[in-house]
Amino acid sequence: MNRYSIIHEKNPREIVLLRGRGCRWRRCSFCDYHLDSSTDEKANFELNKEVLSQVTGIYQHLEVINSGSFPELDEQTMCELLAICRDQKIHTLHFECHYLYRKSIPALRDAFAKVGTDLKIKIGVESFHYEFREHFLKKGISEKNPETIAENFNECCLLFGLTGQTIDSMITDIETGLTYFERVCVNIFVENSSCIKPDKSVTRAFTEHVLPLYISNERVDILLNNTDFGVGE
Template identity: 30%
Template structure:
C-alpha cells in the first residue's frame, strides 16, 4: 500500500485566527488571537505538547504575510491581540527580530491596547520586553505549569527550573511588561487530588511573579507520550470539578481558564451531562473573577468526583472513572 504523502502546509496562512473576549483591566474586552505557523519550538521535549507537528520552515517574509492576513480586518473592538506560535515569540530563530518589530509597530499604529505573546524563559530579556513595551502594553506568557521542579521535569519535561521562571518574570517586569503564568492542571503521573494540590500550591508560589495566572486543563494532543498513556488507560484528563476547585481556591491574583476540548474524550470532563454548564461557568469566571458563578452548579457526578479524590491514590495512581467505561 502506498503511504499517503503529507500535504505541505500553506506558509502564507496562519494556523488559526479567532475572536473572543479577554480580561482587560478588570473588565471583558474584545480580543483577537493569531497563531502563526513558524518553525516551532526548539525544545520539543514536553510530554504533553503536540505543537511540534505544526512546525514548518516559514521565512521572515512568510511570517509577515501571515500576520497581515490575520489582521486584515482588525477593528477598534480588538483591544487585545494575542500573537502565539508553536513555541516562543522571542526566539529569534522562530520569529526573526525584524518580523517582531513589524508586528509590534503595526499593532501600536492600529491602536491596539495590549499585546500578549508567549516565550520560554531562556529567550526573555529585559531589553526585548522593553522594546515592545515602549510601543504597546505588553504581556509575556510563560509556561511554568508547576512550581515543583520534580513535577515540571519528570512529569512534563519542560527543561527549566522554577528559579529560571522567576528570573525571566523579573526581567519582564524590569522591561515594563506584565507576566501571565500558565499552570497545568493534572500533569501526567499525578492523581486527581494531588493535581489539585499541585495547582493550588503552584498558584501560591507564582503569585509574587504573576500579574495573571492562566489555568490550563490538560487535553490529549496527538503524537505525544501523554496520548500513549491515555490510549492504554493510564491517564484520564482532569475533571472539570477539579478546575472549579482550583479557581475557587485562588484569590491573591486574577486567575483565568479556558477549558479547551471540554466534554470530549480527549479533554477535561465530568459525566457528560453537566460538562457544558460547568465549562460555561469556568469561562464566565475568567471574565468576571466572580466565584459566585460556581454556586449553583451541581450534578450527581460530583459525588463520584469526590470519591475519586479519596480513593485514586489507593489504586496505585491509576485514573479512576465514574464507571467501568472510559468516558
C-alpha cells in the same frame, strides 16, 4: 485552523495564532503543538500578515501566540506587529516565551515601548513543583525559585489533568502563580499525539474542587479545552 479570535470576557482582547520557525526547545513530554511551524519564513510571513490583517484594535489589547516563543517569529512579522500596535494604538500586547529566551525580553520591551505598547510576556511553567516539571514534563526551566523564574515574565501558564497532581498541588500552583505573576492561565490537558495521557480523575478533581475557587478570579484564565480562546484546532 482558526487563527484569529476575540476574547470578550476576562481581560478582553483580540488573539492571533501566528506561525513561526518552530520551538527551539521542543522537548516537553506533553507537547505536540510545536508541529504548527515552518522553516519557510516567507510563507510564514504571508500567513501571519493575512491573520494580522483581521486585527481591528477593538480593545486596543492583543495577544499573540505562535506554538513556541516570540523569537521564533520572522523579522517581517515582528515589523508588521510593531506597525499594527502603532497604528491601532494597542496599549497591551501579550507574547509567549520559553525560559531559554529570557535575555531577549528587555530588548523587545524597549522596541514596543517606542510605539506605546506595554508587553506582557507569558511563560509556560506548567507546574512549580521542580521534580514533576523537569523530570516528568521536561520543561527545560533550570531555576527552582518561582520568584526568580518570574523576573522577566508577567504571566504564567499551568497545565493540569496529569497523573500525580492533586487538589492541593493544583491550588498550590495557582497560588504560587498569583503571588509572583500578574496573571495565571490554567490549561487542562487534552489528549494529543504525545505519549502523555490525560488523567480523568485529576481533571474531575480540578472541575469539582479547584475551578469553583478561581472561576470568577479576573487574574485567572481557565481553558478546559485548548481551543477555548477560539484559536487552534
